[in-house]
Amino acid sequence: MSLKISISGAAGRMGQRLIACAAADEDLTVVDAIDRSEHPSVGSDAGLVAGSGESGVNIGSEYCGESEAVIDFSTPDGAKLAIEYCVANKCPLVMATTGLEENDIAAIKSAAETIPVVWAPSMSLAVNLMMKVTEFVGTALKDLDGGVDVEVIERHHRFKVDSPSGTALKFGQIVGDAMGLTHQQHGREGVIGQRPRNEIGYHAIRAGDDPGQHTILFGMLGEKIELHVAASNRDCYALGALAAAKFVAKKTAGLYNMFDVLGLSDGQV
Numbered sequence: 001m002s003l004k005i006s007i008s009g010a011a012g013r014m015g016q017r018l019i020a021c022a023a024a025d026e027d028l029t030v031v032d033a034i035d036r037s038e039h040p041s042v043g044s045d046a047g048l049v050a051g052s053g054e055s056g057v058n059i060g061s062e063y064c065g066e067s068e069a070v071i072d073f074s075t076p077d078g079a080k081l082a083i084e085y086c087v088a089n090k091c092p093l094v095m096a097t098t099g100l101e102e103n104d105i106a107a108i109k110s111a112a113e114t115i116p117v118v119w120a121p122s123m124s125l126a127v128n129l130m131m132k133v134t135e136f137v138g139t140a141l142k143d144l145d146g147g148v149d150v151e152v153i154e155r156h157h158r159f160k161v162d163s164p165s166g167t168a169l170k171f172g173q174i175v176g177d178a179m180g181l182t183h184q185q186h187g188r189e190g191v192i193g194q195r196p197r198n199e200i201g202y203h204a205i206r207a208g209d210d211p212g213q214h215t216i217l218f219g220m221l222g223e224k225i226e227l228h229v230a231a232s233n234r235d236c237y238a239l240g241a242l243a244a245a246k247f248v249a250k251k252t253a254g255l256y257n258m259f260d261v262l263g264l265s266d267g268q269v
């Protein structure tokens with residue numbers, strides 16, 4: 001039986017790759033391609049917009065009510081509407097949108113009390129594996145004599161609106177928890193003095209059409225480690241999200257992440 005899914009943000013960069021990748025998966029059927037009601041692609045066939053051939057589903061702003069999982073790659077406004085729909089219709093949700101405010105995050109956590117939700121800033125296998133490696137390295141270097149300076153450097157396409165990326169913030173949270181680093185420093189300018197020991201530096205580069213790269217730099221006295229992960233295209237995120245939809249559709253209410261989907265949670269690896 002094919003799983004019926006809805007894509008929120010269907011006309012966007014990620015939405016188009018989700019439509020295309022889902023069309024190539026016989027275990028999935030897209031029943032809704034949702035976007036902003038004023039979007040110029042509303043009324044057009046989602047597969048034709050995505051360049052993957054006619055799908056028979058037009059982009060629209062209303063859910064048909066048949067969905068067994070919603071995947072949201074849109075905006076904070078789109079995410080809010082997706083959460084509201086899923087809660088009202090008891091529909092499992094995959095939340096991938098970043099740049100969310102505290103109230104949006106509270107809404108995700110509240111939704112997870114009644115429906116299953118997978119929430120992660122990156123659906124990529126490689127990124128999630130590197131989060132585990134980052135935690136390992138951070139823990140190993142926590143008490144090193146001379147100290148360790150952690151910098152998180154991310155690169156994305158010029159169209160990205162939130163910074164630093166949701167993934168960079170997650171890397172920072174992981175390494176901060178592992179090493180007891182409490183201060184977040186976003187860029188540096190001017191005569192600001194020597195680098196404090198307790199900070200994580202974040203640097204967001206925006207250039208061209210880069211689908212996403214993250215580097216975690218551990219700077220020591222005499223040597224350094226740089227962990228680097230890079231997307232070649234957006235399909236790593238799209239395929240991860242489709243796997244998350246299959247996972248979440250079988251779950252009971254609760255908050256899950258990509259470690260759960262990929263079998264990387266504590267005790268599983």
Ligand SMILES: NC(=O)C1=CN([C@@H]2O[C@H](COP(=O)(O)OP(=O)(O)OC[C@H]3O[C@@H](n4cnc5c(N)ncnc54)[C@H](OP(=O)(O)O)[C@@H]3O)[C@@H](O)[C@H]2O)C=CC1
Pocket residue numbers: 008009010011012013014015034035036037038039072073074075077078079081095096097098099120121122123124162237
């Ligand atoms: N977790 C992950 O693995 C990944 C997460 N992302 C995140 O996904 C989000 C989308 O990225 P991307 O595809 O590049 O962005 P785009 O801007 O290309 O796509 C977003 C789409 O959502 C639409 N939209 C706006 N409002 C609504 C609404 N109310 N309901 C439904 N759709 C709406 C936009 O329309 P309009 O253009 O008219 O505003 C646009 O078509 C970002 O937050 C990004 O950071 C991206 C890649 C991977």
Ligand SMILES: O=C(O)C1=N[C@H](C(=O)O)C[C@H](O)C1
Pocket residue numbers: 098099121122156157160164165166167168211212213
């Ligand atoms: O906007 C993007 O493109 C991406 N956004 C996500 C983020 O903010 O972490 C994930 C990925 O890096 C691509």
